[in-house]
Every structure is written in structure tokens, then in C-alpha cells.
Amino acid sequence: MDGKTPDYDLEDRRVLTDAAQVRALGNPLRTTILGLLHERAASVTELSTAVDRPKSTVAHHVKVLTEAGLLRVVRTRRVRAIDEAFYGRTARMFHVSLDGHDGAAPDVGGQGRPLDFNDLEVAARESRPAYLEGQLWGFIRHARIDEQQKEEFWQRMAALVEEFDTLPRQGEVVHGFAIGVYPVAGYPQLPRPTD
Template identity: 35%
Template sequence: MHEERGDLVLSEAEQFRALGHPLRHRLLMALRQRPATFAQLAAALGSTKGTVGYHVKILERAGLVRVAYTRQVRGGTERHYEPTSQRLRIARDAPVGGEFLVRAALAEMMPADKDAPDVTLLRHVRLTTGQARALAASIERFANGEHLTDQEDGQPYGVLLSLYRADIPVLPAE
């Protein structure tokens, strides 16, 4: 596990097991807003502090969250947790591929809202390796761009960008 351009590069089975549970995925998404305590996370997710604590500890052992800071309160120590990185990237040699993040995105998608933009496109193209590399670099630049920064008054949206080799049959020449 290492960081690349601010991304947490997922490569270990423990990381994928930790992210595979829907509540842990939601905890990680909530923590991307700001550091939070078990109580704050429990309130946001409609869960109990004990359940949240159990799942946060699994995320912490997998290297996905860490203690951002602690604070003394009424004779105890309150821990505020944060993600170890704002973005996830799957390592080339990971035990799973991009389908893992696609499933995660599907799980968090809400039904379409007539007042909110909702665009999902699937396009298949035939590219040379050089063209695929150029498109991958373009996707990276888009994902790293200023136009995708969080807005305080904004609504949550997911952006899933993927370039993948597709298993599409090729018709023989006529």
C-alpha cells in the first residue's frame, strides 16, 4: 500500500475486504467530509457507536482511516478519524480490478432526481495502446482538476472515471 499523487493505492486483500462491507464504505465516504468521532458517525449513518467503532477499527487496521487528532473530554479521550487519502486507486497487481470500484459506485447511487443532473454514459471505442495511454492521462488530468473540488453548499455526487479493456467480439472483415 502506497500513495500515488495523493491517491491511496489499494493492493492488499485486507483493504478490499474492509471496503467490501457497505457500512464501512459509507463510513469512509462520510469521513471524507471532515474528521469525526464514533458518535458523530453513528448519528450520520443511523447506527450505534459500538457498531461504528467496530467497523472503523477494521478500516484503521486496513490503513484506510487514521486518527486525525484527539481531544480530552470529561475524563476521557475523544478520537476524530479521517481517511488516509481522499481518493482510491486500484494497483495494477491488485487481487481485484476496476469492477470493485464500479460495484461500490453502484451501491451508493441514488435514484435519478428530475431536478438534479444525472449522466451515465457507456461508450466503446477501438484504440491503439498509445491512444489508450493518452486517454488515460486525460482522465487523470480531469480527475485532478480544480473543477472537481468540494463546495460547502454542494450536494454529494459521485464521479467514477474508468478506462478498461472490454471483451467485445470483433466481426470478421467482409
């Protein structure tokens, strides 16, 4: 292995335009599998060990992700006369665009937004123990900006996420990194200055 993360080739970004792809992302176990594959390709056996779930369950979720075009077989190896597949992501980042707006969490087939699709909500749940132990580093800021500024800032955030995704994996502790930009209804604003 040459130290690159992950240890297989993949696209930098892929725009998801199909409701099945969004549904595939909406399952917590599948997003965990996708997260693990940022580090390196893995077999169903390795993934099931990592997530402490039965191989049949993990195999089902890997199949859903593969059929949605989010995973692919990146290599195989022969184990006791059986070819074992190693799966990898098809892209470092997935952007949802069912309604023409990248990054939006769309309604999927009239069933509402997928559960656990809100990364900031997931991060809030995950970060609680770190907060209680004094190990959470975080900021929240508010600014009145226009759509162009928001888009430009989002592109810079996406580059930072990509940088985090490609950090060499070392140490024993997994760290979360959450980032987002969103409109806030009802946030106080100063009146426009008068001349």
C-alpha cells in the first residue's frame, strides 16, 4: 500500500440524481459502511466485524449500496476456492441533486426525507459523549449572506471535507468532522444602517 487514503481509485465527487441512491444513503448502517470505506477497501466479512452485525445483514446493505452505484468491487482475492470481493466507494463525496439543488435532502418518492440524512443531527448525537468529556471542538456562527456567497462558501467547505477524508489513517481514536451551512428562520437581524 502506498499510504494513500483510501487504497483504491475513486471519483472525487458524484452527483446523485436517483431516489434509490438517496434512499441508500438514508440508512445509518449504510452510511457507516460508506464511512469505513474512506479508509480502505474491505470485504463483507471485515465490514461485519467492524460494525458487529451478521454477515448476511452487512451483505444486504452492501448490495443496496452497490446497486445504487455508491459502492463497487475494487479487487478480489481467492480464499479456500472462493473469490472474496473487496468493496470501495465510487466517489469520495456524494452530492444529492434530485431537484436541481446540490446538497439538498429531497423528499424521496413521497415518503419524506430519509431518516438520519441530516448529518448535523447525526453529529449532534455522536458528539454528546465528547462534549460531556470536554473533548468537543466546535463553533456555530450566523451571517446574512446571499445565495452566491453561500455557494462559494459551500465549495470551500466541500474542499475541507475532502481534505479530512484523505488524511492518513493513524492512531486509535475515530474523530467526527461535521460541517454545514443552512438558512435560519427568525434569527435576529440588526436594522439596515441609515445614512
